[in-house]
Amino acid sequence: MTNTITDTGRDGRHEALRERLVQALQDFVPDAAVHALAEATATWAETCIRVTYRETEVDEDAADAAAYDRVVARLAGGETELVPWQVHKRISAGESPVRVWREQRGLTQTELAARAGLNQGDISNIESGKRGAQFTTMVKIARALDIDLDDLAPPNDQD
Numbered sequence: 001m002t003n004t005i006t007d008t009g010r011d012g013r014h015e016a017l018r019e020r021l022v023q024a025l026q027d028f029v030p031d032a033a034v035h036a037l038a039e040a041t042a043t044w045a046e047t048c049i050r051v052t053y054r055e056t057e058v059d060e061d062a063a064d065a066a067a068y069d070r071v072v073a074r075l076a077g078g079e080t081e082l083v084p085w086q087v088h089k090r091i092s093a094g095e096s097p098v099r100v101w102r103e104q105r106g107l108t109q110t111e112l113a114a115r116a117g118l119n120q121g122d123i124s125n126i127e128s129g130k131r132g133a134q135f136t137t138m139v140k141i142a143r144a145l146d147i148d149l150d151d152l153a154p155p156n157d158q159d
Contacts, residue, residue, distance in 0.1 A: 017042045083151065097152045099127040101145045115144035 021038035071082065090100045102112050102123075109123040116123075117140055125131035126141070133141070142149040 013046075017045060092155050096127040096129065097154065098123065098141055098145075101147055101151065102127075105145055107145075112141070112144055116140040 019038075021041050025037055074082070084104065087100050087104050091097050098112075102109070105112075107115075109127070110120045112118075113120045113123045116137075118137065122131075122133075122137070123141075126133045126137070138152055139149060142152055145151075
C-alpha cells in the first residue's frame with residue numbers, strides 16, 4: 001500500500017492541516033504558542049495516519065498469507081484444480097457458467113450432452129438462458145464437467 005506521506009514526514013496534507021490549525025487556534029491561544037501547537041498537533045495527526053496505514057498493511061499482508069495457506073492446504077488435501085482466473089472473470093461478467101466451464105474443458109455442446117446423458121438442445125438452451133435447468137440436470141452437467149455443482153451457480157449479484 002502506498003500513501004502520500006513522504007519519508008520526511010512533510011507533504012501537502014501536513015502543511016494544509018497545520019495552516020488550518022493555526023487559523024483555528026489564533027482566537028484561543030497566545031500568538032507565541034499558536035505555530036508550535038499547530039505543528040505539534042499536525043505531527044501527532046500525521047503519526048496517527050502513519051500508524052493506521054501500517055496496521056492496514058499488516059492486516060492486508062496477514063489476509064494474503066492466510067489466503068495462500070488455504071490454497072496450499074486445499075492442494076495438499078488432494079484438490080487438483082483451482083478456478084482459473086479466466087473462468088472466474090467470464091462468469092463474473094455474466095456469461096453462462098455451463099458455457100464457460102464447457103469451453104474450459106474443450107468440449108462442444110454435443111460432447112457435453114453425451115457425457116451428461118442429455119441432448120445438445122438442452123445444453124444450448126441452458127447456456128443461452130432460454131430455459132432454466134432442473135437440479136438433477138445441473139448435477140449431471142457438473143459431473144460431466146468434473147466440477148462441483150457450486151461452480152455452476154451464478155455470481156451472488158445474479159441470483
